[in-house]
Amino acid sequence: EVVLTQSPATLSLSPGETAALSCGASHTLRDTYLAWYQHKPGLAPRLLIYGASTRATGVPDRFSGRGSGTDFTLTISKLDPEDSAVYYCLQSGTSTYTFGQGTKLEI
């Protein structure tokens, strides 16, 4: 099983700043199979990034993803209070998918 480790566990920033969220994989992943989600209480998770760096439909360009191999990063620029949520990475490159444990972002 591929284990994904996200850091930091919690991140507190001010509006207008830039957040960098990390996701490390226990085994090398093909870029195609790394995604990022935003999850707010009471709502369905929202796909932000797939293929490590491709924004999903309707996602603003303040959200960007990069990385390869075992190290991936989600960057959120010009932070807005609406960005407060838990962010998860997901790998889909093996027969069993796995999520990271999440990073709670507080604005």
Added chain:
Amino acid sequence: QVELVESGGGVVQPGKSLTLSCAASGFDFRNYAMHWVRQTPDKGLEWVALLWYDGTQKNYADSVKGRFTISRDNSKDTLYLQMSSLRPEDTAIYYCARSWGIGAPDYWGQGTMVTVSS
């Protein structure tokens, strides 16, 4: 528009069974792989199971393998999750989601709550 609506959640005793349903609309259900994902306060999001668009391939998380069964009825645009030998640690909000092949799930339902407690 794409819509996924889960149902069937509730309170169930440990060791008992429960079946969840997910009604799909707004897209060609038979062309998409479908997933169940759960959310617990302790672990966050946990992927549970995947069923290929034609039902030929099923994959499960180790935590549910042998106890949960994912299935679908493409004539009814509905996904199911049969859960047996339920444990307190299965308590979670259960979401269904779709993906194109083995890609990342893009649309999710609002979830249904399952509580396993005596």
